[in-house]
Amino acid sequence: xxxxxxxxxxxxxxxxxxxxxxxxxxxxxxxxxxxxxxxxxxxxxxxxxxxxxxxxxxxxxxxxxxxxxxxxxxxxxxxxxxxxxxxxxxxxxxxxxxxxxxxxxxxxxxxxxxxxxxxxxxxxxxxxxxxxxxxxxxxxxxxxxxxxxxxxxxxxxxxxxxxxxxxxxxxxxxxxxxxxxxxxxxxxxxxxxxxxxxxxxxxxxxxxxxxxxxxxxxxxxxxxxxxxxxxxxxxxxxxxxxxxxxxxxxxxxxxxxxxxxxxxxxxxxxxxxxxxxxxxxxxxxxxxxxxxxxxxxxxxxxxxxxxxxxxxxxxxxxxxxxxxxxxxxxxxxxxxxxxxxxxxxxxxxxxxxxxxxxxxxxxxxxxxxxxxxxxxxxxxxxxxxxxxxxxxxxxxxxxxxxxxxxxxxxxxxxxxxxxxxxxxxxxxxxxxxxxxxxxxxxxxxxxxxxxxxxxxxxxxxxxxxxxxxxxxxxxxxxxxxxxxxxxxxxxxxxxxxxxxxxxxxx
Numbered sequence: 001x002x003x004x005x006x007x008x009x010x011x012x013x014x015x016x017x018x019x020x021x022x023x024x025x026x027x028x029x030x031x032x033x034x035x036x037x038x039x040x041x042x043x044x045x046x047x048x049x050x051x052x053x054x055x056x057x058x059x060x061x062x063x064x065x066x067x068x069x070x071x072x073x074x075x076x077x078x079x080x081x082x083x084x085x086x087x088x089x090x091x092x093x094x095x096x097x098x099x100x101x102x103x104x105x106x107x108x109x110x111x112x113x114x115x116x117x118x119x120x121x122x123x124x125x126x127x128x129x130x131x132x133x134x135x136x137x138x139x140x141x142x143x144x145x146x147x148x149x150x151x152x153x154x155x156x157x158x159x160x161x162x163x164x165x166x167x168x169x170x171x172x173x174x175x176x177x178x179x180x181x182x183x184x185x186x187x188x189x190x191x192x193x194x195x196x197x198x199x200x201x202x203x204x205x206x207x208x209x210x211x212x213x214x215x216x217x218x219x220x221x222x223x224x225x226x227x228x229x230x231x232x233x234x235x236x237x238x239x240x241x242x243x244x245x246x247x248x249x250x251x252x253x254x255x256x257x258x259x260x261x262x263x264x265x266x267x268x269x270x271x272x273x274x275x276x277x278x279x280x281x282x283x284x285x286x287x288x289x290x291x292x293x294x295x296x297x298x299x300x301x302x303x304x305x306x307x308x309x310x311x312x313x314x315x316x317x318x319x320x321x322x323x324x325x326x327x328x329x330x331x332x333x334x335x336x337x338x339x340x341x342x343x344x345x346x347x348x349x350x351x352x353x354x355x356x357x358x359x360x361x362x363x364x365x366x367x368x369x370x371x372x373x374x375x376x377x378x379x380x381x382x383x384x385x386x387x388x389x390x391x392x393x394x395x396x397x398x399x400x401x402x403x404x405x406x407x408x409x410x411x412x413x414x415x416x417x418x419x420x421x422x423x424x425x426x427x428x429x430x431x432x433x434x435x436x437x438x439x440x441x442x443x444x445x446x447x448x449x450x451x452x453x454x455x456x457x458x459x460x461x462x463x464x465x466x467x468x469x470x471x472x473x474x475x476x477x478x479x480x481x482x483x484x485x486x487x488x489x490x491x492x493x494x495x496x497x498x499x500x501x502x503x504x505x506x
Contacts, residue, residue, distance in 0.1 A: 016493025
């Protein structure tokens with residue numbers, strides 16, 4: 001079968017690219033190995049609960065956020081309801097309990113009121129991340145124009161130039177003495193990376209400022225609603241979305257991508273189908289594209305670079321169905337970030353992979369704080385999330401894996417009980433996922449949820465571009481530019497579609 005574009009993978013990046021291309025009249029085939037589209041933007045059902053897999057909050061949607069115009073163009077707001085969250089986050093340890101409101105000024109004033117002796121540094125920190133965000137928006141959108149302006153960058157974009165190669169942790173240390181302030185200020189670091197001292201100050205500023213400017217939002221009924229709608233755009237515009245079909249090879253002809261071989265996941269005895277096309281958009285992980293889907297198609301130095309890049313962290317998640325809502329039990333916030341008393345400084349988080357699980361922080365997301373549409377009236381879904389790593393799990397036997405999973409789940413529920421006494425007795429459904437689970441469902445190396453890690457050397461304009469060095473092969477995932485999270489994947493999908501349209505016309 002002949003198509004204009006074959007999209008490999010039905011995560012948000014692939015769905016966004018496919019929807020945009022289909023609306024421009026391109027014949028699109030999207031292949032997704034699971035029974036529903038979305039990747040991490042999905043839900044599954046357990047009893048009366050719709051369990052949200054990935055979305056806790058979506059940043060932005062303010063007038064200057066690229067997603068707003070994209071969603072207006074695709075009529076997303078006519079089909080998907082976004083609920084604004086009541087506050088940014090709450091931070092708790094044995095010494096501090098502070099709730100940060102949404103909004104740049106309100107958040108800054110809250111930190112000043114809690115840590116008045118650090119007012120000068122707090123104002124400087126907030127001013128810096130806003131300046132980086134503003135300068136990033138001012139950089140010419142054309143890559144050629146940005147390169148031509150490069151000699152003038154120190155003058156035109158002093159904040160970008162100063163922070164492009166700096167870590168978040170080193171900058172925070174230069175401003176503050178109070179370690180609890182540092183921990184509270186970077187409480188939601190797990191939205192972007194695991195270690196403050198290898199987190200790109202540039203990337204953090206862009207992403208954090210989007211939350212501060214536009215607030216957080218949840219998709220009523222779960223992120224599956226957004227994924228399903230994007231898939232419907234492809235179908236309604238003459239494209240195909242083949243679920244339970246997996247790409248096995250990118251077909252090369254005369255040095256360029258010219259098609260995709262794929263199989264049906266179950267049935268047909270592994271029969272290979274081939275879709276010819278003018279361009280391939282890979283929503284699969286870049287390491288898989290280079291090593292499995294198109295081995296030998298890339299230059300040796302490019303393949304070596306991809307395989308040497310640092311992969312982001314993974315997560316351990318405990319999904320909980322409450323028969324009495326946490327809000328009724330006295331929980332005051334939507335997202336509560338909790339650190340144990342043993343974590344006394346930002347440097348305690350430096351080697352996060354080696355930190356004992358008992359000392360790891362976690363976030364409790366309480367969907368009962370909003371009209372989430374995830375549970376029956378009077379009940380609610382909640383989730384506990386902790387940063388984790390595939391290396392802790394992949395060598396375990398089946399028995400060891402199950403024992404560790406249960407032990408870790410029980411530990412996190414016990415810690416939630418300390419935060420919210422009485423919570424345990426109102427649990428009627430509980431289930432956990434590990435980095436192994438994430439790898440199994442996404443095929444991402446390391447069970448990474450964010451693609452490549454947002455380190456100073458792998459963020460910003462040093463990030464992997466969404467056009468591969470192979471002709472007619474593009475990337476549309478969190479592994480490319482700008483990387484990480486729902487917004488990053490949507491951006492990559494839009495960027496990929498634009499590049500393909502420039503090549504094919506339309």
